[in-house]
Amino acid sequence: MKQIETMLAQVNGVRLTTSSAYYQTEGEGLALLVVENTLGSAVLALQGAHLISYIPAQGQDLLWLSPNAIFKPAKAIRGGIPLCMPWFGGHPDGLPSHGFARAMDWQLRSAQNLADGGTELVLCLQDNEQTLAIWPHAFEFELTVRVGRCLDLSLKIENRSDTSLPYTYAFHSYFAVEDYTQVAVQGLAGCEYIDTVGEHVRLLQTGDMTFSGTTDRVYLNVPAEQKIVTAQRSIQIVSDTHSAVVWNPGAHAANIGDLGAGVNQTFVCVERGNVFDNGLLLAAGETHTATMSLSA
Numbered sequence: 544m545k546q547i548e549t550m551l552a553q554v555n556g557v558r559l560t561t562s563s564a565y566y567q568t569e570g571e572g573l574a575l576l577v578v579e580n581t582l583g584s585a586v587l588a589l590q591g592a593h594l595i596s597y598i599p600a601q602g603q604d605l606l607w608l609s610p611n612a613i614f615k616p617a618k619a620i621r622g623g624i625p626l627c628m629p630w631f632g633g634h635p636d637g638l639p640s641h642g643f644a645r646a647m648d649w650q651l652r653s654a655q656n657l658a659d660g661g662t663e664l665v666l667c668l669q670d671n672e673q674t675l676a677i678w679p680h681a682f683e684f685e686l687t688v689r690v691g692r693c694l695d696l697s698l699k700i701e702n703r704s705d706t707s708l709p710y711t712y713a714f715h716s717y718f719a720v721e722d723y724t725q726v727a728v729q730g731l732a733g734c735e736y737i738d739t740v741g742e743h744v745r746l747l748q749t750g751d752m753t754f755s756g757t758t759d760r761v762y763l764n765v766p767a768e769q770k771i772v773t774a775q776r777s778i779q780i781v782s783d784t785h786s787a788v789v790w791n792p793g794a795h796a797a798n799i800g801d802l803g804a805g806v807n808q809t810f811v812c813v814e815r816g817n818v819f820d821n822g823l824l825l826a827a828g829e830t831h832t833a834t835m836s837l838s839a
C-alpha cells in the first residue's frame with residue numbers, strides 16, 4: 544500500500560481508500576481507488592481490477608452495484624465490471640466459474656493525469672503461487688483504465704507459457720437501469736445467439752433484444768456497438784470483441800446471496816468479450832488486446 548501511495552502522490556484526483564470507509568460496510572473490506580476529475584469519476588477495487596462505478600461529469604452512474612454486495616477478499620463483487628478470465632463460465636475440470644482474475648489482488652502499475660483532463664490507471668496480474676496452484680500456466684494480464692468523458696478500458700492478455708492455450712474472457716458489465724423489463728438493447732439484431740437457459744438452443748435475434756424473467760444468452764459475432772435504451776437513458780458500449788452475453792437472473796435473484804428478491808429489477812448485464820465460438824487460442828508468447836468504451 545505504501546508503494547501505491549507513493550505512486551498516487553504524483554497524480555491529482557486519485558486516492559486510496561477501503562470499501563468499508565467508502566460504502567460504510569462492516570469488516571475490513573477491500574482496497575479501492577477513487578478517481579475524480581473534471582470529466583468524470585470512478586471507483587475501482589484492486590481486487591480483480593474491478594470497476595465499481597463510473598459517473599460522467601453531470602451524469603449518473605452507468606454501472607450498477609448490488610445493495611447486498613459483499614466486499615471480502617477472494618469473493619468477486621456483485622456489480623460493476625468483474626473481469627471474467629482466463630475462462631468465462633464453468634470450467635470442464637470444475638475450476639472456479641468465470642476464472643480466477645476477478646477474485647485476486649492486482650497491482651497498480653502506473654497512474655497519470657492525461658492532457659485532456661482524464662486520468663489513466665494501469666493494473667496488472669501475473670502468474671504467482673496462488674494462480675499456479677489453480678491453473679499451471681504463466682501469463683500477464685494488464686488493464687488500462689481511462690476515466691474521462693467515456694470510460695475506456697484496454698485489456699492485454701499475454702500467454703507467457705510455452706504452449707498454445709485456449710482463452711475466453713468477458714467484461715461482465717452490470718448497467719444501472721430503472722426496470723430491466725423495459726430495456727431495449729440495440730445492436731444485436733440479426734446475430735446468432737445461444738440461449739443458455741435450458742437446452743442451449745441456437746436462435747437468431749430479430750429486432751431489439753429485450754429481457755423478461757430469467758435471461759441468459761450468448762450472442763456471437765456481434766457488431767462493435769450496442770446501446771442500452773430505457774425511457775430515461777441511453778448507454779453506449781463499443782468494443783472490438785466479438786461476443787455479448789446478456790444476463791438477468793429474474794426470480795432466481797432471490798437464491799443469490801449478494802443479490803436478493805427483486806434486486807435484479809434495476810440492472811442488466813451486457814458483457815462484451817470473446818466466449819464460446821469466439822474464444823481464442825493464444826500461441827506461446829502471444830499477446831491479445833481487447834478494448835471496451837462506455838459512455839452515456
Ligand SMILES: O=P(O)(O)OC[C@H]1O[C@H](O)[C@H](O)[C@@H](O)[C@@H]1O
Nearest residue numbers: 640641759760788789790812814
Ligand atoms: O454469479 P456469477 O458467477 O458472477 O455469474 C453470474 C452470471 O454470469 C454470466 O452472465 C453468465 O452468463 C450467467 O450464467 C451467470 O449466472
